[in-house]
Amino acid sequence: MSPPPRQEEGHRPTPDRKALRLIGDRVRKRLMQDPGAYRVPVDSAEIFAFADFLDAHECAHLMRMIDEVALPSRITRTADPDFRTSYSGDIDPSDPVVRTLERRLYDLTNIEPTWGESVQGQRYHPGQQFKEHCDWFDTNQEYWKHEAQTGGQRSWTAMVYLNDVEAGGVTAFTRIGVTIPPQAGALLVWNNNGPDGAVNWNTMHAALPVERGEKYVVTKWFRSRRWGA
Numbered sequence: 191m192s193p194p195p196r197q198e199e200g201h202r203p204t205p206d207r208k209a210l211r212l213i214g215d216r217v218r219k220r221l222m223q224d225p226g227a228y229r230v231p232v233d234s235a236e237i238f239a240f241a242d243f244l245d246a247h248e249c250a251h252l253m254r255m256i257d258e259v260a261l262p263s264r265i266t267r268t269a270d271p272d273f274r275t276s277y278s279g280d281i282d283p284s285d286p287v288v289r290t291l292e293r294r295l296y297d298l299t300n301i302e303p304t305w306g307e308s309v310q311g312q313r314y315h316p317g318q319q320f321k322e323h324c325d326w327f328d329t330n331q332e333y334w335k336h337e338a339q340t341g342g343q344r345s346w347t348a349m350v351y352l353n354d355v356e357a358g359g360v361t362a363f364t365r366i367g368v369t370i371p372p373q374a375g376a377l378l379v380w381n382n383n384g385p386d387g388a389v390n391w392n393t394m395h396a397a398l399p400v401e402r403g404e405k406y407v408v409t410k411w412f413r414s415r416r417w418g419a
């Protein structure tokens with residue numbers, strides 16, 4: 191018997207469910223065929239890792255770009271001031287390395303870059319973190335009305351670690367006991383939904399505090415439809 195749902199796991203309308211199911215199928219098929227894919231061995235979430243997705247020059251370039259735009263990350267939907275203490279910012283989508291990254295993600299996932307939000311960079315100094323959260327939108331919240339009009343629910347998350355972190359800064363999938371240590375150039379891709387197109391609570395995750403050194407990542411969040419107005 192499955193455990194009773196936590197209170198927060200109440201009913202959520204899932205208007206994009208069919209689209210999310212189809213995207214799940216499409217991306218899964220592609221990733222499973224990729225000889226470079228490492229599937230994290232759990233049944234309850236679809237999480238894949240790829241080593242050396244970006245090279246050292248590309249990583250260094252993106253880290254410089256992040257330093258230019260990074261501002262304190264917006265603290266969304268929580269009153270906890272320590273919830274997300276990193277710095278982040280949208281990086282120039284016309285930059286050649288950003289375009290290369292998007293093309294490579296398209297080849298890998300088979301989702302058009304235009305179906306994803308613009309690439310966001312994020313930087314953590316020692317002590318900084320992003321506590322447990324989901325990347326999918328809560329369709330019970332007020333903000334959903336806007337997101338529903340601008341691409342709909344988030345489908346897959348693609349995140350590249352740009353550097354090795356001296357200590358700390360792992361990505362922890364908190365409900366399934368999976369931790370991913372940052373590794374320069376490695377890509378992590380996961381489906382925020384289940385194969386049925388409903389949000390997957392087992393994708394709840396946190397960026398644990400950096401203990402020593404810095405941590406840089408870039409992320410592209412794909413949607414269920416073309417992103418934007």
Ligand SMILES: O=C(O)CCC(=O)C(=O)O
Binds near residue numbers: 312325361395397407
């Ligand atoms: O930095 C990480 O390891 C995870 C970041 C994250 O979860 C996010 O930006 O949504």
Ligand SMILES: [Fe+2]
Binds near residue numbers: 323324325395
């Ligand atoms: Fe996240």
